[in-house]
Amino acid sequence: MKITKLILISILFQSLFALSGIELASLVDDRESPEDMKSTMSMVLTNKNGKVRTSEIRSYSTDGNKKQILWFLAPADDKGVAYLKIEHEDKSDDMKLWLPNFKKIRRISSRKKSESFMGSDMSYEDMTSRNLSEYTYSITGSEIFDDNDCHILESIPNGIKSEYSRHISWITKDTYLLLKEESFDKNGALLKNKLIVYQKIKAYNIMEKLHVKNIQRNHQTVLKFDNIEVDSGIKDNIFHEKNLKRMPK
């Protein structure tokens, strides 16, 4: 009898203090991140026939990637191409591209958020942080993933235009880091599988490697970040089109 009571009390206690889906999503969102970041990014794309394309890009970003400037270092064909993105809350994002062979800066746009970013398996939607109010969250369980005790969080888009019907995310219980995510298409079939590896720099857990596989296209992207510098004091005027033409030393 005593044991039964103890179990009932324990369940009641747990349910009172259990984390809700939205709370977990907020904790992930509120995770401490650097003011700015510099890195050299290598992007390896592999198609269904095993053919590979590799790019090397120098990236500066601030404000959680809302301002970003990229300079292409390799392959030789793309060397000199540069890209500037500034996200706005109230209007379309500014995207500019420096085409060195035309000696022209061109504004580009994709209204289609499902379009791939630079031929990779990440869409603009994947690159944009999720607005908490636009999703319905629920914790569906917990699991040990890669030696980490994780919550399993389900996120369902709520009245927004999305290429996905839902996401299932594996989030560490102690640090609220996203380690793995499965994203499903509108028909409910698995579309993408993401795996993320972090490294500790200063007080931050910074993404070191991102592996995205598009299951349906049988295409994958591996992004690796090197030479990472955080909070180095990138000035706001770096995000200007004049800097597209030449990478600052």
Add this chain to the structure above:
Amino acid sequence: MKSWLLNHVLIHPKRLIILNSLLTILFAWGLKWLVVDDNFMNMLPKDIESRRVWQEVETEFGSSEMMFIAFGNSGKSIYHPESFKMAWDLTELIEQSPYVHEVISIPTMNRMDSEDGFMEVDDLQPKRILSTEGIQDIKIYLDKNPAIKSRVIGKSGDFMSMAVRPMNNQVDLFTNHILSITDSLLTDYEVHYAGNSYITGVVPKIIKKDVSSLMAIGLIIMVIMLLANLRNISAVAMVLLIIIMSMVSMLGSMGWIFHLTGIEYFHFSMMNTSMPIVLLTIANSDGVHFITRFFREVRKKGDVREAVSTSLNALFLPIFLTSFTTAVAFMTLVSSPIKHMMGYGIAIAFGILWAWILSVTILPSLIILKKWNLKSPALSRSSYLEKWTERLGQKILMVPKRVLSFGLLLVFFVSFGLWKVSVEVNVIKFFKPGNPIRDSSEFIDRELSGSMSLLFKATGDMKDPNVLNDMLLIQEKAESFPQSNTSISIADIIKTMHKVVMDDDPKYETIPETRGKVNNLFTMYSMSGDPDDFNSLVDYDYETGLITSLLNSISTNESVEMVTELESFIEKSVTANLQIKISGMIVFLRDFVDMVIRSSFISIGLSILIIFIITWIFFGSFRWGLLSVIPLASAIILNFGLMGHFEVHLSHMTALLTSIIIGVGVDFAIHYIAEFRRNARRGYSIEELSVKTTEDVGYPILLDVASNMGFAALLFSALIPLNYMGGLMVFAMISTSLGTLTLLATIVEIFKKHLYNS
């Protein structure tokens, strides 16, 4: 063996019937493993150069043979919210099909706009329900881009079209699934379909339906003809029993072989459609020869057992020889470069040999067991055809030299047509004008950008301006043909992007002058559009591109001329940096049919040689061996010669049917020769030999011919190759029988002294 068989037929007929029935059941058991393969693509060989190129193109860029669906209402503008809503729903449903690789329609297309140095890639139809302004915006964009418009909007603006790319090698399932979707959705619209993947998906079913219904009519006519001449239901039933038993055994043997070996060449595909017809003709011939002989003997002798014994004695060798030679002739198909022909040859050879065994075992046993009314008209009096044949034989043999000269002259003049034989493999041309499938396809040719495609696999650096300019040169040449509507390649996209980057200035709608600029354009697109957008135009490494030229449905001859001219243009005008290979279903089919025809001719030649050797050995005489192939050879010359003169095209279906000529042509000659030799041995004088022989075998030959005239029903099919099939059956029967009863009979008559002595 003959006396052993005769002994069993006369003493243990029931035992023979039970044994053969059990064996037939055993063979027929294989039917449960018989695979009916409707997929047209499976029967096509994979080792032809143009197929290899085509396969490479399809592996890299996806299936090239699209199904086109056009819907709308004549005279009513398609620029209406309901039409766009329908296009959206249709696209969504079709995209969900497991047999579909891609849908190219207004809802899936992108638009590329430029304004104030701003390049934007967006959906052409951004949402399901559009406002009038939204539709107007799409209309303006399409009007500015006529090449895109011609692919999705009809010339009169009252039809909308979409192209559906199937998953490779699934055309039959693909077509069925798409048709089920369109049938359920497009109830308020006129709908037209076209494209090779559609045609190859629906044609096998139409052929099967037409063949089975018209063959049933043919069989009914066969029964009527047999009844009218044999005038005995039991006799006709016995002939039909032999046909049915040999038929199920042949089809069962295909099932057994596939079950035991797993070899797919033993599937029953469209190529095997002629098999039942060929076997039916041969099995019918065996039965008719035996029954008519029995009737003749019983009329003379008045005793059933004695008549059976004499008939079996007289026909054992000729029926064996006709079956053996025909089976061996079909077995030569084992060496065919088209592997599916191997299964065809082996299975039909088995069916023929089994029909022979049944004709000399079950048939005489049934005759022995049946209580015959010897006073019935069937057994006591000759039929009209029999009497007429005797008179015809006498007349021919009265003027043998004149008949022979006429026959030889006819063969000589007709033989000039051999060089005029042409090939038609465009399946849409299989349908007569006015047929809904042909009309539908012609509508898409007339109103949209065409239902056929020619592919150019371009290998070279796809970022090199010289290579891209050469590709445009080829496109320009391809578009100069009146049958061509438009063409598309990555070079077109580069031109458009160049214009967009240069502030939409039309003078920059060209290939940029440097490789770096081309590369910048690709990079720019990767930032704003989906790289998958180029999947059907250029490979991942930018080393191979695809030019697709959209054509109206053209004949094989037109395609051959077009490809030849394009090949010579490419050789003269294209730089060494670019290698071009032309392919596509039409080019492949042209090569395939060439192969079928060559294979058929080799098989015919080889068959004639083998038949000659076999009859030489069995008759023990070189002269008789040579004579046995004369009607067959002349019938073949007449057949192909007349096809050439009357512009009857050869196709992958009709080329195979020449085997019917081999099947029946040699039979008649062997029966004639065997009977002549038998009569000579029986002591008939040299003067009466030919007349007697014609009397004995002329009737069964002509009854065999008459009973097969029912296949003329195929002349009423909607499909032109089936008309040819019916016509060929009739023609093969008439030409080979007349070849035997005129050419062979008169040669034998003229040289009878030499032949008698030999």
